[in-house]
Every structure is written in C-alpha cells, then in structure tokens.
Amino acid sequence: MAEMTKDRLLWIYERMRLIREFEDRAAQLFAEGKIPGFVHLYAGEEAIGVGVCANLTDRDFITSTHRGHGHCIAKGVDPKEMMAELYGKATGSCHGKGGSMHIADVDRGMLGANGIIGAGGPLACGSGLMAKIKGTDQVTVCFFGDGAAEQGTMHESMNLAAIWKLPVVFLCENNGYAQTTPAHYHCAAKDISDRATAYNIPGFSVDGTDVFAVYEAVSEAVARARRGEGPTLIECKGFRYYGHFQGDNMSYFTEEEKAQNRARDPIDAFRKRVLERGLLSEKELADIDARAKQTIDEAVAFAEQSPYPAPEAVLTDVYVSYA
C-alpha cells in the first residue's frame, strides 16, 4: 500500500462509504415499502468492489451480479440514477425498466447487474474479446459469487478466456453463502481459487474485508491482463451484513457469526489502518462521511421527486428497429 497516493486513499474511502450509505438507506426504504422487488445489498463487501475498481479506468469493463449496487458505485455509476432506478422511476439508470437487478451504464464500462447466476462470465469474455481483437488495452473484471462458481457458465468462461488469453479477471466474491446455502456445502473445492488449476491460470484467495489486499491482488492480475497474458482467478473471502435479499430473516446466521462479521467491518478496518499510519486524518474521514450521507440524501430526494415512466414506455427499447 506504500505506493498508494492520498487521492486514491480518499477515493477508496469515499466509495466504500457511499456504498454503505446507499445500501443502509435502500434497506430502510425497502422496509418502508418505497422500493419494490428483489433487492440484494452489498453492505459488508465494500472492500471488494472498491479495491477492484481502484485498478480500473472508465474505459475498462466490469460484469456484475444480482448484488450489483456496490459494483456500480465503485465503477462510477451515478447514485441518483441508481436510486431512481430502484424506485422504478423514469429518471433511473434504465428508465425504470431494469430495477436493482439490471442497473447498467455501458458508457462507464458497467455491463450490467444480472439476474442470472453465472451469466456475467460469458459476457466478460465478450468485452475481453472485443478489446483483444481491436487491440485496445481495456480489461474486464467479472464479478461472481461463491454460489455462481458452481454454474457451468463460469467453467466454460474461464477455460475460454484462458485458451484465448483474454484480458479478463475472474473475481469471486465468496461471502460464505449462496442464499441460505453455505459455501462449504455447495462447493467441493477447498478454496474456489483452487479451480485456477483447471485452467492453468494464476489463482489466489485474499481477505475480502481488506481493501489493500484486494487492491494489490487485482492490480497484479490487471497488469497481467493488459500485458496480454490472459486471465487470473481471484477469490475474495468476506461476508454480507444483510440477508440474501430484503425480507430474509437470516435464521441461518448464528449470533457468533454476526458478531465475527461486525468485528471484520471493512470500513472500520480501513479507518483504523489509515489513522494509525497517519495517512488520513479524522477530519478528512469525517468530511467524506458527511459528503456521502448528503449524496445519498440527494439521491433519495431525486428518486422521490422523479416521475414514473409513461405507460407507452412498456413498448419501447425492445429492438433498435422492428419492421
């Protein structure tokens, strides 16, 4: 972390706080009945999305999952449009047609949250293939969960990316559960990163609550991808604070487990580290906390005030043209 500039440290903290603020607020709004549908929150996993995207430019790509809010914010999607999308408003990222599970911003390289587990793998091979054929230096990071690791698409994608040396980083977010099913039940491998052997690519596991560890692992993998040497598999081990989706009673979590998780909070860990080392000051952090809260307040106000899409909108955006 020595070589991290202060600006980067500030950026990392701000993104993590923005995500946490966004998610805590979304949880509230869902409970108040203001946000409909299936909402999967990222709180607790901030260090992964932010540690990854700190290595990427706007021209790089990510493919996301059903739990995509954190990836979006880390990649620079506007929280206003995101919140409006959760409300199903016309001003949302997808004009209200996608909702939480389909937020996307192709221009910023965010190729979409996805409702289908493991679907991002093939899509990531696609943006990777585009970059390879056009000879750009764009890298694609494919986020997928521990549960997604058991979906055939991920196997096919890692093999394809490996034989074609595609500039893709396969980033497994192992938060210990696929819905209510623990990874130690659904996954036969000791570590999901062991599966790199199956594709003869580098693979390692890192602490997903340590943004510095995530950053370093990914920067190495991104550099390798940009050098044209192909994909890497990185497993980030962490946890989620909220249920699988809002409404989940979380009976499958023990109290011990919840306490352990709280003790590993990625944002607290970051604060502790930068304060101890005098890299950032209490004041600098407090300013960001305030700004993050304000940004999300504004996002909620924006969403509340925005209009719903007009009924005719049901029929548009299916095709570019349909004779």
Added chain:
Amino acid sequence: MAEMTKDRLLWIYERMRLIREFEDRAAQLFAEGKIPGFVHLYAGEEAIGVGVCANLTDRDFITSTHRGHGHCIAKGVDPKEMMAELYGKATGSCHGKGGSMHIADVDRGMLGANGIIGAGGPLACGSGLMAKIKGTDQVTVCFFGDGAAEQGTMHESMNLAAIWKLPVVFLCENNGYAQTTPAHYHCAAKDISDRATAYNIPGFSVDGTDVFAVYEAVSEAVARARRGEGPTLIECKGFRYYGHFQGDNMSYFTEEEKAQNRARDPIDAFRKRVLERGLLSEKELADIDARAKQTIDEAVAFAEQSPYPAPEAVLTDVYVSYA
C-alpha cells in the same frame, strides 16, 4: 494384472475384438450406403471401454456419448440389436427410433449413447443418486470426451457428485480431438485430470491404449465409489482410427500421427503382452478372432433381414400415456 483370471483375459480380448470388428464393418456398411446418419466409430479406443466395463456388473450403470458402440458392446448390449439399430430396423435396440447416437439398454445398465456433448454427466449423477438413496452398491461410470470436458455440465456434475459423495466414476476419453479441434487448443488444463483439484477428488491420467492400466485405475475408483467415498476423475489418453464421423477426410491428422497411432494399437498391445507372458495362446486368440467375426457377420445378416418399423410407429413411445 497379476490377479487377472484367464476368463477375464479372454473376456477382455473378446470384447475388444468384437468392438473392432463391429466398427470396421460399420465403416464399410456406411460407405456402401447401408447405414444412414451420423456414425462415430470407436476403433482405437477399445482398451478404454473394455478396461472400464471389466470392473462392472450388469447392475452397474454407464452413461455414454455419441461415440457409444464400444461402450455398448463392453457393457453387454447385443451386437445384433445394435447393428439392426444402425440400419433403422424394427428389431434394433431402439426399434429404429434412435440410431447410432441413441443406442441404449437400460436393463443392462447402459443408459444411452447421447447426441449432446456433456449430457451424460448429470444423468450419471442421477443413477448415482438413485443408488445412494436406495442404498444399493451400484456404481455409475460416466464416459465423456476431451471436448466434453469444456461443457459446463461436466463441471456441475463433478462438483455435485463430489459434495454428495455419489458413486460415480468420471471417465474422460481423451483421444486428442473434439471433431477437428485438438485438445491442446480447446483445453486450458495441462491434463484434464488436473481438474480433479477443482472438486477435491482423486484424479489421474492413464494410457488409454493399455487395457491393464485402464482396468487398474478404474478398479480403484470403483472400489472407492462402492465404499461410499465419492467420485474419481480418470483421464484415458488414446486416439481414434477413423474420422470424427464417417465421411470425415481426416485432413487434420498428419501421416506421422496416423503411423504413431497404428503403432499403439490397443489390441496388438494386449496380444503382445499376453503372449509374451504366456497368459493366452495364439490358438485361444485365433478362436476369439473367428468367433468375433462370426458374431458380427450374424449381426449384419440379422440387420439386413429385419423389417423396417411400420409407419404408425412414428407416433408411439412418446409418452407412457397422453390423455
């Protein structure tokens, strides 16, 4: 091989010869226009199917592939019915409805050749699950090719079999090619057996032209499965003599490669070994050669003389009942 009885040696040789005879004849008949459709021949891979099935009883199961003739004969399916099926005759294993790619004999544990690459993996988990739930000692061997190793179903199946400790042996027949595409191009792994690491199960590669090596590797895996310890991944490296399907000009084979393959003939290797060690005599082998030829002659005659199915048969066997 020390512990192999003479009967078993005779059985192994007979099965290998029957397969070779069946396939060489099928190639001829296809060339003569007597067998229609897509025909994928097993010649060259006899040591795999036979070395595997020598470990199985009639109550055990196999799932097969598009290249299934050898698996069928090794598992004890009647060559007469098989040949009649290739002709599309009413007396065929499937009454002419399936053809080469769908020969099955569920009562003998042959759960079907399959036209879909990688489809046998999930089916094998199913017969394995049945045995596990009913508490029988039946084992299922899932044959799949090197090309099939890149299909998502195989990944899902090996993981599922591993976490449920299903009595399944995953038997990869690596003949070096998926159609015209060489394994070193389509497969990122050094050895396909390396993928066992991804499921934390035993995995090894053996010489698929050495029936004794195949037999030993599989007997260990079958014993493990019967002990309830779960699946094993075995890769058998070999080759095929014929094209991918009949009609293939095989331009992708070099002359050197063809010569190397001929030098590794699994049947010649077996003969050499048993004769050198005096385990079987020239006469014993010659008798089997003659019997095998006669069996296939009879199978062809049977197929030729059998009637085609009646037109009404198109409509039957879709459902057990359809109100």
Added chain:
Amino acid sequence: MTTRTLTFREAFNEAIRLEMRRDPTVILMGEDIAGGAMTHLEAKGEEAWGGDLGLTKGLVQEFGRSRVRDTPISESAFIGAAVGAASTGLRPIAELMFVDFFGVCFDQIYNQGAKLRYMFGGKAKVPMVVETLIGGGFRAAGQHSQCLYSIFTHIPGLKTVVPSTPYNAKGLMSGAIRDDDPVIYFVHKVLLDTSGPVPEDNYVIPLGKAEVARQGKDATVVAIGRMRLFALEAAQELAKDGIDVEVVDPQSLSPLDESTILESVKKTHRLVVVDEDNPLCSMASEIISLAARNAFGYLDSAPQAVTAPHTPVPFSPALEDVYIPSPAKIVEAVRAVLA
C-alpha cells in the same frame, strides 16, 4: 372428507408431503429448499426458508436430508440428475426456482427427460416433476417474471400443468407426481397467498382435464393460471350488463383438453383467450388456432387474444401493471367478440 381453507402454498406443500409419505421413491431437490447444512437450524428442527417462497417448508424435517436435498446453483446437474434418477427407479421432484432460469438447463429437460423414452424405442420411463415459479406482479423484472410455458408445451415428451387455485394446485401436483412421464408444473408467484377450500385427503386431478370455472352462454373465455381469476372478475363485471361468460381453465396445457374447449366454443360461438405469456407462438395462439381449425363453422366472430405484449417484463410498477393482462382488458375483448 373434511375440507379446510388453505393457501395455494399450503395446498402445494401438502400434496408433496402426502405423496412422499405414500411413495418412498419420491424425492425432492432444489436450491435452498432444505436450508443448507445448517446444523444449528437442524438442532432446532428448522430449515432456513424451505425454498425461496417457502413452497417446501417443513419437508426436510419429516423426510430427512437424503430425500430432501439442497443443491448447488447447478440446474443442469441436478435437473439432469432427476432425469437419470427417474429412469433408474426414483420419482424425483426438482425445483427450478424461477422458470426464467430454464435457459441454463433446458437441454436436460427437453433433449434428455423429454426424449429418452422415444429415442430408446419405449424402453425407458422418466417419471419426474419439475416445479417452477412463473409470472409477473412481484416487480422482479425481465429475468424473474416470465411465463414461458408455451416453450415447454411445444416440446413432445413433456407434459405441462398450470394450476390456478389451492384445490387444483394440490390435485394436479399429486397427479403430476404419479404420472409416468416428465411433467413441468408452473406455479404463479402471485397465487401463493391466495386461499380456498382444499380436502384433507390425497386426491388426484388427472392431467389433460380442463375445468369450466364458470358456466355461460354468450362467450367462451379460456384463461390460463392466474388469468382464470381475472377472467372470473371480468365475467362478474360483464354479468352486470347481462353478458353471460363461460370461463374455461385448461389446467393442463399438454395434454390439452381440446374437447372441453371446443364444446364451449360450439356452445357460445365466441372466443377470447387470456394468457400472461408473450403473444408469438403462445398458448393463446395455439388455442385460437385449435378453434379456427376445428370449430370454424361455429365461430360467429373473430377470436381475440389478451396477452402480454411482445416485450420483456418491465420492472417499474407503473409499467408492469400495464404489461400484465387485466380484467378490464378481458372485458374489452369480450365486448369486441360480441360486437
């Protein structure tokens, strides 16, 4: 037989429970149906959810982890395993959480489960059930709200049923489990909390039988699944104007009870089909084609289809409410066929 009021969810669950008691070869597999490997929950005799929407709640406690199995997110593997197990002696029920996920595992359903028997010349039997959630109304957007039963109905070798009430939910599930062919059982999310009378004992509604949900003489409305409820609402509305609508609920789409549908059309001479699925190559088109081919002379007006538009399912409540067929649209269509 005593009859209680149960929710659709309870009726569905009861059918599986009674069949699993009756036949030890019936097993159940799916994602999160048993609650992972949660020893602390098992200790309390609980599971986590009993399936995302609680359809299988309580079954693991009664039947144990051998017969009620959580699966990884590997639909091809576990649904294919159901096919393999069915053809070797079990009667598996596999839960495909949302039908929208069929795209990752359809081969095992349509090329394996549906075709083994035919391709093997009748030498295999594949008695299995895939139960799966369909339909809009949950604001679940494009990948969690589809119907898609027309696709399964298109496939020879599959049977398809779409229950609409707690009563037929139970009877059709028992029928599906006892059926010797692969059956796809479609559960509309929005129906789960609806309730109605359900007999206590174990009864079977045979596949291939439609139900006339309302007798009428002026027009036939064939309505699938949840649409039956909307059609009955529309019928009440129209009754105020003295229009007497007959509502036919096919219950099974394959086999389809063609005679009940055709008899109704021959009686009323007017046809409206209500289908929440997308319109092209849909059940709505199939039923209209059926009537045009077989009751042409009896039709006094052009049949009408009330379906979702040819678009994915939108997320926003403002859009999804327009997307899903409504009682008002059915009323309109009935007036049109009577005009």
Added chain:
Amino acid sequence: MTTRTLTFREAFNEAIRLEMRRDPTVILMGEDIAGGAMTHLEAKGEEAWGGDLGLTKGLVQEFGRSRVRDTPISESAFIGAAVGAASTGLRPIAELMFVDFFGVCFDQIYNQGAKLRYMFGGKAKVPMVVETLIGGGFRAAGQHSQCLYSIFTHIPGLKTVVPSTPYNAKGLMSGAIRDDDPVIYFVHKVLLDTSGPVPEDNYVIPLGKAEVARQGKDATVVAIGRMRLFALEAAQELAKDGIDVEVVDPQSLSPLDESTILESVKKTHRLVVVDEDNPLCSMASEIISLAARNAFGYLDSAPQAVTAPHTPVPFSPALEDVYIPSPAKIVEAVRAVLA
C-alpha cells in the same frame, strides 16, 4: 449486376465473406469453423472442415485467426461472448452448430442478448447473428433434426429468419449482419446443396419482408424454409387440376410480414400453413391465429396446418420420411380447405 448459379452453401458463405470485407468489426466464432490449431493445414492454406457442413469454408484463410475463431464445446461461453462483444463494439456471428444444442446455452441468447437493451432502458445495442442448422432428412435422429424456431420467435428481443433459397440465404444473411438487433438465422441442412441464381454483388433482403413465391387465387399456402419447396411442388401438382395456389414464404418469422400474409388470405379466402416444426405453440398455429384474428370475415373455410407430429424426430428412414411434411400432405390439405 452479374448473376451466377450458386449452392445455398456458397451463397451463405459469400454473404459472410462480403460483409467481413465491408466491416472489420464483423467476426465469426464456432466449433471447428477454422480447423483447430492445425499448423500443417495452415501451412497448406487449408482448414479442416470450415464447419461441420462446410458453411464457413475458406473464411479463416481470408480473414485470419483473430476474426475467425474455433471455439471449445462451450456454447454458453462463446455465444455469451458474442453478446458481450456485440454490446461493446463488434458485430459477431456465432455458429450454433445444430439448433438442437440451444438447450445448453439459451440463457445467453434469450435472457442476455435478447433483453439487455430493454432492461437497460435502451442504453445497449446487441448487433449479433447466431446461425444454426435445423431440420430433418439427414437421419440424424431426435437431437440433431429439430426446427425449434418457434421457441426463438416467442422471445421478445430476438429476430428470426428462415431462408429457403440461395438468393434469400445471401440477402437475409447480409441483412442479419447489418441489423442492430440479435438475429437468429436458421439454415435447413437439406437446402445446403440446392442451387439457384445469386447476384455477385452484396445485396440486402430487409428482415420482416415475406416473398410471394407463387401467385395464385384459389388458396394461400404459407410455407416456412424448406417447406417452400414442397409447397411449390404441391402447387404444380394442384395446377394440373386447375387449382391455383399462392405460396407465401415469410422469410422472417420475427418480425413477421403480417400484411403480405393477410392480403393473400383476403384474396384467396383459404389458408394452409406448412411448418416442419412440432405443432403445439408453433409458427403454424401463430399464422393461423393471425388470420383468424385479423381476416376472419374473409376466410371461407377452416384453415389447415401441415406440420410434423407432436413427437421427437425418429431416426429410421422409414419413420423420418413419414414424420416430415410432404408435398402430398400439402396437396391433401389444400383440397381440404377447398372442399
């Protein structure tokens, strides 16, 4: 413009070649389309096959291994890669060797490629083509002989085309490649060796336009893909009895040229639809429903469908020949609608 006689295979291949010359963002992926990594073949300027049935022969030599790629047997990965590449700036063509394999990769086609644009509120564009082999006649049995285009047509967001002649094979492929939406292009195996006149230059047949393959006044026969050839045979047969049949080839199924079909029906007052696909929720039912809903008053008799039966495709020549619709069955159906 000079016109030569080409086979369907050559015309198909030429369209891709001309489009790849015209637009460097057009790429091609599929199994065995380039001949593996065969250095000895490359040295000779050859590929192994150029696709199982030679559709892509010669393309790798002209365009190289970056734009023409062999894939592993990983349909989800490479067809999904086509979706990802299309939404980020390429125009990929992916070969799904046989449509029968769609069951292992449909999610990437129908939930991703077809829906991204809508779910993203119009902020994505997915210009890609999936070309795939369909149909019976090769004795390829249940898993290598299906049509299944009705399933793709059901899905909003996809376009579907079914060429029938070398001329429209070329023009529809150019149209599909230049189209900004995902197009599924279905090639009937048996048509590959048929030949006909094909202009040398690069022309486009716009999607959504049907062709009246034969003008007639007595009955309309809508025939899809290979069935167009059978319908024209049947028309000749019927002409001997003075029956004048109009044959309409939709060419595209989605979008469907409804007006050309309806105009023909309004002219002839009789309708037969010929479709090699299975009957339930089929294109045949869709087109009959279309006519019943929109040309009811013009129909003088019940429309008829000539389709495959509701069974998988059998292997035996003795059975497959009965399975596939024939000119004789079309003749029979036309006589029936005229009776």
